Amino acid sequence: MKNILQVTTQGDREIVMTRLFDAPRHLVFEACSQPELVRQWLLGPEGWSMPVCEIDMRVGGRYRYVWRHGDGREMGMGGVYREIVIPERVVATEKFDEAWYPGEAVGTLVLVERDGKTTLTQSMLYDSRQTRDAVLKSPMEKGVAASYDRLETLVTSMPGQDAKRESRAS
Amino acid sequence: MVLESFNLDSVFAALADPTRRAILARLAAGEASVNELAEPFSVSQPAISRHLKVLERAGLISRGRAAQRRPRRLEAKPLAEAASWLETYRKFWEMRFKRLDALLDEMKLAEKSHGRNKR
Numbered sequence: 001m002k003n004i005l006q007v008t009t010q011g012d013r014e015i016v017m018t019r020l021f022d023a024p025r026h027l028v029f030e031a032c033s034q035p036e037l038v039r040q041w042l043l044g045p046e047g048w049s050m051p052v053c054e055i056d057m058r059v060g061g062r063y064r065y066v067w068r069h070g071d072g073r074e075m076g077m078g079g080v081y082r083e084i085v086i087p088e089r090v091v092a093t094e095k096f097d098e099a100w101y102p103g104e105a106v107g108t109l110v111l112v113e114r115d116g117k118t119t120l121t122q123s124m125l126y127d128s129r130q131t132r133d134a135v136l137k138s139p140m141e142k143g144v145a146a147s148y149d150r151l152e153t154l155v156t157s158m159p160g161q162d163a164k165r166e167s168r169a170s
Numbered sequence: 171m172v173l174e175s176f177n178l179d180s181v182f183a184a185l186a187d188p189t190r191r192a193i194l195a196r197l198a199a200g201e202a203s204v205n206e207l208a209e210p211f212s213v214s215q216p217a218i219s220r221h222l223k224v225l226e227r228a229g230l231i232s233r234g235r236a237a238q239r240r241p242r243r244l245e246a247k248p249l250a251e252a253a254s255w256l257e258t259y260r261k262f263w264e265m266r267f268k269r270l271d272a273l274l275d276e277m278k279l280a281e282k283s284h285g286r287n288k289r
Binding site: 030129 | 179182183185186255256257259260263264265266267269270271272273274275277278281
């Protein structure tokens with residue numbers, strides 16, 4: 001419960017997230033790299049499922065994610081793996097279908113295990129400072145799809161759970 | 171929320187520098203003149219003035235009226251707004267990571283009962 005997520009900016013073009021998980025690194029890596037596991041947690045607010053989650057985890061391989069809302073709205077993104085060190089480091093590009101920021105971002109996932117717990121650091125490097133700040137100004141809920149209009153309320157009123165119910169529904 | 175009142179890009183850029191963050195921390199304790207601000211740092215006064223200019227352009231500080239001293243003071247609003255954008259982003263991801271917590275708990279249990287051969 002004390003595992004607080006920290007979000008900071010680094011330099012001009014980067015957003016960095018850090019969070020501790022009460023699990024050994026190989027499990028965190030699995031949860032971040034196996035489609036049937038990824039689609040259980042990498043969701044939006046309630047009502048969204050992740051019908052497409054394809055991962056070809058090798059250098060040059062692609063991944064593709066699509067989220068769908070019960071009312072038919074959809075959004076997708078994907079990219080190419082540039083670097084993979086199991087179970088500690090993955091570098092991949094990221095691009096949304098409906099480009100809400102210019103160019104491609106590059107994401108770096110780093111997992112460090114200590115005393116059976118794992119620190120996850122995810123950094124996103126954008127094309128420019130303007131892009132990075134645009135992502136912060138209109139994070140997922142607005143930027144990811146224009147149709148996400150009600151999302152902001154949803155996100156801020158989120159009670160913070162419901163993992164199981166939703167993963168079963170998807 | 172009125173975003174156009176200042177430039178969030180320049181706020182983040184201004185915050186990216188450790189000396190400027192230290193200046194803001196000092197000003198959080200109360201207004202100070204350029205000389206007073208330069209004191210704790212091993213940089214020249216022109217260098218401090220350049221940092222102050224960046225902070226001023228970002229709307230993070232302002233100048234007092236006292237003509238001689240022209241003390242700088244902290245402007246809280248842009249800083250708070252920058253923090254609130256980070257916070258919105260943070261909440262979105264925290265929601266996902268809470269689900270990941272729950273999933274990892276299940277995976278740990280499964281691993282315990284089936285050994286390493288989970289899948």
